[in-house]
């Protein structure tokens with residue numbers, strides 16, 4: 678990192694994240710538009726009080742149960758996720774038995790390699806990463822952009838797909854194909870937030886460690902207990918709760 682953020686700075690944590698994104702953009706991990714996407718996330722983070730609220734915690738618990746109840750869960754990795762949480766991607770993949778698949782909107786061979794390198798740097802085994810290399814990739818016909826190209830051993834056969842930090846039409850297409858979708862998006866109004874099976878309205882950097890912990894904790898529960906947690910979860914209500922929180926926060930602060 679070129680810029681040294683003083684620890685005493687009141688927005689130290691937030692600035693550190695910015696610089697992870699900037700460094701990621703310089704190394705080709707983060708798309709140019711990913712820098713802007715991060716800014717949108719930052720503004721919504723203010724509005725949720727820069728903390729994990731109850732609506733996010735309930736969604737994290739539901740997400741952990743869905744990971745554990747799925748036969749083929751997959752973690753879709755984009756540039757922003759790889760820049761902010763590479764270690765947690767590895768951990769979540771291990772505890773949830775969910776392979777990592779690199780699946781990019783701004784897809785280039787150089788960016789795929791840069792993201793693979795970022796994952797390898799935290800100990801991810803290159804051979805376990807899906808979505809890259811010379812393979813007979815499948816296509817999601819409903820999509821016209823690069824995210825339609827998916828791994829035949831990954832998103833294509835997955836029953837649950839974790840797609841954090843994106844706003845677009847992919848979630849709708851995946852749901853149409855009968856898949857369950859878990860997203861993390863600070864913006865509860867995004868298309869992805871609205872279309873997902875489970876929407877975690879919180880910052881990915883706070884979500885990932887909690888999600889890993891919950892998957893570990895819930896792996897000791899019976900299938901019936903997991904199903905009970907999941908069936909009591911209502912994503913529509915969670916989205917309402919998050920929007921109500923934001924509205925109240927704006928009035929009260």
Ligand code: PTJ
Pocket residue numbers: 707708710711712713714715716717718719721755756757780781782783784841842843844845861862863864867879880881882
């Ligand atoms: O790496 P690629 O090529 O796949 O491209 C990735 C980006 C992020 C550029 C692409 O998916 C994109 O353009 O995303 P959007 O449409 O800007 O959506 C990103 C969503 O993530 C927005 O709704 C943001 O509010 C949200 N977001 C950004 N940073 C965070 C976040 N949500 C949670 N935590 C964050 N740190």
